[in-house]
Amino acid sequence: MSTAPTKxxxxxAKMKKDESFLGKLGGTLARKKKSKEVSDLQEExxxxxxxxxQPSCAELLPEDTLLEENAERSILDPSxxxxxxxxxxxxxxxxxxxxxxxxxxxIVKDLEEDLYDGQVLQKLFEKLSQRKLNVAEVTxxxxxxxxxxxxxxxxxxxxxxxxxxxxxxxxxxIHSKNLVAIVYLLVALAMHFQGPVRLPEHVSVQVVxxxxxxxxxxxxxxxxxxxxxxxxxxxxxxxxAFDTLLDHAPDKLNVVKTSLITFVNKHLNKLNxxxxxxxxxxxxxxxxxxxxxxxxDYFVPLYNFYLTPESFEQKVHNVAFSFELMQDGxxxxxxxxxxxxxxxxxxxxxRVLYNLFTNYKNAE
Numbered sequence: 182m183s184t185a186p187t188k189x190x191x192x193x194a195k196m197k198k199d200e201s202f203l204g205k206l207g208g209t210l211a212r213k214k215k216s217k218e219v220s221d222l223q224e225e226x227x228x229x230x231x232x233x234x235q236p237s238c239a240e241l242l243p244e245d246t247l248l249e250e251n252a253e254r255s256i257l258d259p260s261x262x263x264x265x266x267x268x269x270x271x272x273x274x275x276x277x278x279x280x281x282x283x284x285x286x287x288i289v290k291d292l293e294e295d296l297y298d299g300q301v302l303q304k305l306f307e308k309l310s311q312r313k314l315n316v317a318e319v320t321x322x323x324x325x326x327x328x329x330x331x332x333x334x335x336x337x338x339x340x341x342x343x344x345x346x347x348x349x350x351x352x353x354x355i356h357s358k359n360l361v362a363i364v365y366l367l368v369a370l371a372m373h374f375q376g377p378v379r380l381p382e383h384v385s386v387q388v389v390x391x392x393x394x395x396x397x398x399x400x401x402x403x404x405x406x407x408x409x410x411x412x413x414x415x416x417x418x419x420x421x422a423f424d425t426l427l428d429h430a431p432d433k434l435n436v437v438k439t440s441l442i443t444f445v446n447k448h449l450n451k452l453n454x455x456x457x458x459x460x461x462x463x464x465x466x467x468x469x470x471x472x473x474x475x476x477x478d479y480f481v482p483l484y485n486f487y488l489t490p491e492s493f494e495q496k497v498h499n500v501a502f503s504f505e506l507m508q509d510g511x512x513x514x515x516x517x518x519x520x521x522x523x524x525x526x527x528x529x530x531x532r533v534l535y536n537l538f539t540n541y542k543n544a545e
Contacts, residue, residue, distance in 0.1 A: 253392035257360055258402070261386035269381045270407065274367045277378045281308050292367070293358040299329035302355075302366075306337055309374040327352050341369050349405075361388055364407055377501060379520045384408045441534045444542065448475040463530050464523050465490045466499025473506040476541045481506070496523045504533075512540055 261267055271292055278289045278301065285304050289295045296302055303314055314336055316329045330352045338348055346369050354362035371378055384407045392399050438459050445456050445468070452471060456462045463469055467488060474481040486502050487495040500519035508514055515536060517529035 253390055255388045255390045258387035258389060266381050266384045267386055270384045273378055273380055277371060277376050278305055281305060292363050293360050296363055297356050297358045298326040299333050303329060303333050306333060309370060310340065327356055330355055341373055361386060361405055368407055375518055377519055380408050382408055441538060444538050445472060448472060451475060459530055460525055460527055464525055465496045466503055469503035470499055473503055476544055477510050493523060512536060
């Protein structure tokens with residue numbers, strides 16, 4: 182006795198038939214590479230990236246997957262975005278930018294949202310380099326923003342490339358709010374122009390690099406090193422006689438230190454002050470300020486600096502103020518950072534004092 186197929190059985194058979202048909206169709210399209218729908222391409226890209234970024238895919242954007250042949254895009258791994266050292270680095274850079282641009286009344290709160298259009302980067306580079314760029318002041322269109330970025334980055338690269346910097350940024354990466362590219366750029370600027378900042382050491386992030394090759398999206402996880410040690414970062418531009426002295430002729434160091442002590446005491450003795458330890462006695466900036474007043478023969482008002490500094494910030498203020506006095510006296514900007522002098526970095530202190538010695542050795 183035959184029985185008519187049930188409704189559920191008929192639906193199941195139809196679904197299997199449809200699945201079989203779609204499977205064959207999908208296979209045919211794959212073999213002939215005729216995937217034409219944008220939505221399909223996006224889905225393919227998302228799946229490829231998701232597999233390498235589990236458990237989170239919160240950073241994915243459609244443009245991350247729609248790539249031209251041989252083009253690539255890097256995406257910050259969500260775990261790196263939440264890394265405390267990476268957050269600290271961003272905060273230091275934001276504070277530095279805001280301090281540099283305080284006269285412009287510019288306040289940066291978010292590196293991705295505030296720097297992508299080139300406006301802040303333009304003002305920052307102009308302040309640091311003391312040169313004016315020929316760009317429109319304000320532009321809202323994407324084309325205008327990219328044109329401004331092009332001009333700004335060309336000027337930046339002209340300054341940084343001869344110093345050996347690897348250019349890890351571009352118009353498209355900055356404008357697309359690629360945080361890693363933006364941070365790379367700011368770190369390079371801070372180091373080159375010797376910004377009064379102390380960057381966190383050994384900051385690295387993980388990025389997923391997506392590349393299209395022969396129509397197929399390929400992904401790879403890469404570690405990007407944003408900062409190294411302070412000594413290495415500053416040494417990039419500060420290899421000089423003192424590096425050679427400390428590295429290869431440490432026996433002559435005491436001779437140099439004795440000469441500098443004799444020089445500074447010749448002047449500080451006028452105030453009944455005496456230095457015996459170069460390594461530590463200039464770290465709070467007080468002697469540097471007083472020394473500049475003696476060398477230039479003027480009285481430094483006490484309200485301009487902290488006579489008995491207690492905090493790190495107060496000491497940095499004093500050293501930075503002494504640097505300003507040096508520049509007012511016609512000296513070049515010291516090759517040291519105030520923070521390094523305060524942190525008892527001997528080479529930084531020697532550089533500052535030797536600069537004074539070469540310029541005032543004949544002063545009475």
